[in-house]
Amino acid sequence: MINNIEDKYLQFKETTEYYQSLQMQNDQETLVQFLRETQDIFGCIPADAKMQIGEIMGMKPSLIDKIISMYPSLTAEKFQTEIIVCSGASCSSKNAQKVLSEIQTLLQIRPGQVTKDGRYKLTAKPCMKQCKKGPNLMIGSTIYHNIDSEKLKTLLL
Numbered sequence: 519m520i521n522n523i524e525d526k527y528l529q530f531k532e533t534t535e536y537y538q539s540l541q542m543q544n545d546q547e548t549l550v551q552f553l554r555e556t557q558d559i560f561g562c563i564p565a566d567a568k569m570q571i572g573e574i575m576g577m578k579p580s581l582i583d584k585i586i587s588m589y590p591s592l593t594a595e596k597f598q599t600e601i602i603v604c605s606g607a608s609c610s611s612k613n614a615q616k617v618l619s620e621i622q623t624l625l626q627i628r629p630g631q632v633t634k635d636g637r638y639k640l641t642a643k644p645c646m647k648q649c650k651k652g653p654n655l656m657i658g659s660t661i662y663h664n665i666d667s668e669k670l671k672t673l674l675l
């Protein structure tokens with residue numbers, strides 16, 4: 519059992535390199551083995567690891583979720599609420615990157631990761647189609663506009 523998070527990601531990097539070298543895209547048996555080894559490293563299948571696995575295996579995250587749900591021994595990382603920071607061009611020109619950095623500092627996670635308490639998952643993606651009111655942020659199903667440091671603290675702390 520690896521305890522240090524950096525060691526876990528190092529081990530996962532080696533695992534991804536191995537599966538990449540196999541060139542077995544779209545092979546379900548290989549995918550399940552890859553998922554099992556990932557779970558052995560992290561104790562579950564983290565959202566950011568799942569994204570990388572999808573890229574290597576040539577499969578969409580939604581298909582990987584479906585396969586995980588078919589195998590009771592596999593467990594995807596759980597979270598209560600997703601925070602989505604808009605990374606579209608308009609929001610980016612209005613300090614969306616600063617908003618993202620502040621959230622990373624406040625919650626101690628990077629995009630694709632889940633907080634230790636399982637409360638939040640952080641995601642960055644374009645565009646919420648409300649560009650004039652940016653920078654925009656979605657928490658759960660609610661969009662918040664004109665986000666700045668003060669608003670952020672009110673929403674997250």
Ligand code: FES
Binds near residue numbers: 607608609654
């Ligand atoms: S770029 Fe952020 S809502 Fe369009």
